[in-house]
Amino acid sequence: DAGITQSPRYKITETGRQVTLMCHQTWSHSYMFWYRQDLGHGLRLIYYSAAADITDKGEVPDGYVVSRSKTENFPLTLESATRSQTSVYFCASSARGNQPQHFGDGTRLSIL
Amino acid sequence: AQSVTQPDIHITVSEGASLELRCNYSYGATPYLFWYVQSPGQGLQLLLKYFSGDTLVQGIKGFEAEFKRSQSSFNLRKPSVHWSDAAEYFCAVGEESNTGKLIFGQGTTLQVKP
Numbered sequence: 001d002a003g004i005t006q007s008p009r010y011k012i013t014e015t016g017r018q019v020t021l022m023c024h025q026t027w028s029h030s031y032m033f034w035y036r037q038d039l040g041h042g043l044r045l046i047y048y049s050a051a052a053d054i055t056d057k058g059e060v061p062d063g064y065v066v067s068r069s070k071t072e073n074f075p076l077t078l079e080s081a082t083r084s085q086t087s088v089y090f091c092a093s094s095a096r097g098n099q100p101q102h103f104g105d106g107t108r109l110s111i112l
Numbered sequence: 113a114q115s116v117t118q119p120d121i122h123i124t125v126s127e128g129a130s131l132e133l134r135c136n137y138s139y140g141a142t143p144y145l146f147w148y149v150q151s152p153g154q155g156l157q158l159l160l161k162y163f164s165g166d167t168l169v170q171g172i173k174g175f176e177a178e179f180k181r182s183q184s185s186f187n188l189r190k191p192s193v194h195w196s197d198a199a200e201y202f203c204a205v206g207e208e209s210n211t212g213k214l215i216f217g218q219g220t221t222l223q224v225k226p
Contacts (some may be wrong), residue, residue: 030212031212033212033213035206042202042216042218042219043156043202043216045213048211048212048213050211050212056211058189063151064152075121090155090156092155092156094212096212097206097210097211097212098163098206098210098212099212100158100161101158101214102155103148103155103156103157105153105154105155106153106154106155110124
């Protein structure tokens with residue numbers, strides 16, 4: 001089925017390790033986004049991308065790296081995980097600016 | 113800076129009662145407005161959107177929202193709440209500079225009493 005999928009759904013890792021969260025969409029949407037959701041902070045934008053090979057920082061980019069070599073994929077990498085990065089991460093996509101964003105089901109990441 | 117305010121963090125209503133969730137935004141021109149719902153363990157699902165035209169917008173699951181420019185509001189309503197409506201609700205506005213980004217409110221958690 002068409003849609004946006006995130007993997008893994010759950011991940012436990014240790015501080016200092018590198019971890020990559022995957023996001024794949026089948027709509028050929030131009031825009032893709034990564035958010036983190038924490039209690040008391042709502043949704044915070046980490047990075048976004050307007051097209052392949054174009055990425056830009058959001059509100060909380062420190063400690064994260066993204067790439068977008070293909071339109072359909074937008075992986076998020078934590079280069080050296082810290083406990084403060086324990087969170088639920090959501091990927092979203094939209095066809096163009098000011099269009100609705102469509103969200104994946106999230107990745108629950110725990111860093112011990 | 114643009115902002116979205118959802119004044120109510122938690123709301124509790126009885127099943128069958130009507131519901132109104134408030135949303136206020138700051139925006140210079142005609143905004144692009146959205147309501148999303150998030151059930152536990154799930155991603156955000158689009159309920160409805162407003163771009164222009166009729167200020168009363170119908171969405172999925174029996175929800176509607178009314179855009180009021182004079183009050184900078186986009187309140188979400190449902191005439192009769194079902195237990196399955198218990199969730200968190202987010203209001204969002206498209207960023208004025210058309211970057212594709214959305215500005216989200218902090219969310220309102222809806223609890224439904226039997």
